[in-house]
Amino acid sequence: MNLLLPAPLLIPLLCATLSLLGRRAVGVQRFLAVAGCSLNLVVSACLLYAVDKDGIQVMQSGSWPAPFGISLVVDRLSAIMLVLSGLMGAAVAVFSLAAMDRHRPKFGFYFFYHTLLMGVNGSFLTGDLFNLYVWFEVMLMSSFALMSLGSERAQLEGGIKYVALNVLSTAFFLAALGVLYGMTGTLNMAHLATIVRSAGNQGMLTTVSLLFMVAFGIKSAAFPLFFWLPASYHTPPSPVSAIFAGLLTKVGVYALIRLFTLVFVTDAAFTHVILLAGAGLTMLTGVLGAAAQTEMRRILSFHIVSQVGYMIMGLGLLTPLALAGSVFYIVHHVIVKTNLFLVAGVIAFRTGTNELMALGGFVRTMPWLALFFLIPAMSLAGLPPLSGFFAKLMLIVASFREYSWVIAITALAVGFLTLYSMTKIWNEVFWKPMPPASSEAMAKVPWTVRDRVCLFSPIMALALCTVLIGICAEPLFGLSERAAGQLLNPDEYIRAVLEEAVRP
């Protein structure tokens, strides 16, 4: 187990280092990207199996006992997130073989790709709040570099907005860490959870928890500070925006779920109502923003915002079913959203644009692509029998059980509006006849067998996941329920981390 637990950090770090040393050999870097990310996926799946069977796994790095050293902790939620990041990493790595130009790898595209995955995995693994901050930084630094690599005009403009808002969030995070450490004298999450329950100054604690909420709210693109996301995600190359769309905001959501189930639960009547209100507004603003857009990736970016609302909604309700719904929703959303960005990437690869005006006719020219768009798009809108239906069902049933009518109706309405956006893309990109300028552009770009394999295999694999989750939802539903059970009973987590420390 000591070998398996740090592996999701070590594999990307090793791959990043080797990509740096072989920075002129693009072939080597590509091989490393696919091999390393696949290995990462296998390791994460093993971890999930081990955690689900034997309970929470803990490693005290450097043999320093908690709360003095840095604990790496994997419970079911972390393991699920690790598997997702492994799956997305592998899918986008394969996609990038064809979709990424030969220029960017020489300037470190794959290096930053691996360090990004390392930062994401580190955030899921760590059991220490300050260490979480460090992994956020690793992730953000890499994402800044990936966002601006290539220095195109639009990229730099999007990059500035992205950096500015994320630096602000980092400042909030750091300030909150300082105050919390001053109050409790520890930043180990399990240790914090024990101290916070008996802390004297509960009012101050609630204030700190709101600081954390703002910091992670910005990272997860929740209302009101979400506008950095749609301003920047459509600017970088398609593999970059696909991995960003799949993973980055979900790290913020993960951090929110972790902190507001483990540490800040003492004033749930106050904090979780704010979360719930934020969730509803996030859903609404995201979906309404999408309605006004005319660029495929921008529409999808706004939908990330609205979908983040659903994940936070489950956390705000804080019942076992709602929390399980959140976990289920994250799994569904990461797969579907990455897939939609990959489809947008294929379209950009063929025509060089994602503007709805310039596109059309793909249902005739590429009928398979149309099918593989339709599966995740309908899943995103929540049509049965795809994965999104069950995710939404769980959340809405949970909110009806709590008599939270407003949020339930909001969630339903946002589902309808999502369907509207998806049909808009379908009509414009796939159904209407293609403008002649685009079909000429399409005829010029080479379309080799290698391109087809590299671009379509990840899309097919992810679409298959969506269908499978929809058709047999029971195993994932059970897993989400067990994960939620673990989150709502923090004693198991606390015992696993702190008792491991006592043992020699």
Place this chain on the structure above:
Amino acid sequence: MGSLILRKATRYLFPVIMMFSIYLLLRGHNEPGGGFVGGLAAASAFILNQLAFDVPSTKRLMNVDSLTLIGVGLLTALGSSVFTLLDGQPYFSSHWATIRITSDWHLSIGTPLIFDIGVYLVVLGVTLAILLSISNFRKSP
């Protein structure tokens, strides 16, 4: 710059600063110092050379690309924990070997030192990669 005094002084200062950086690296385990500050000190020696002379001569003096230096440093730091992985302890647990020199003098060498050397190389590489590419800008017009 082109100052004769600076150039002459650099010829003497460079080895002194480099030796001091290695001294900082080695004493780092128990006293102030370590790989990070040692790497910064070493980088400052190269930057002094770049101020006194120019970028190409500094690159010749370095002899390796700064990005390669980062890569080697990362590998060294990662490799320092291979021992712990082999005997199944948590990652980054330290291992020590004691060498007896005389009856009351002995030298302990452990994996944290290897890790520190890696950090030293990474810090040196990163600092030089940033500073040398910034100073290239000024030359271009």
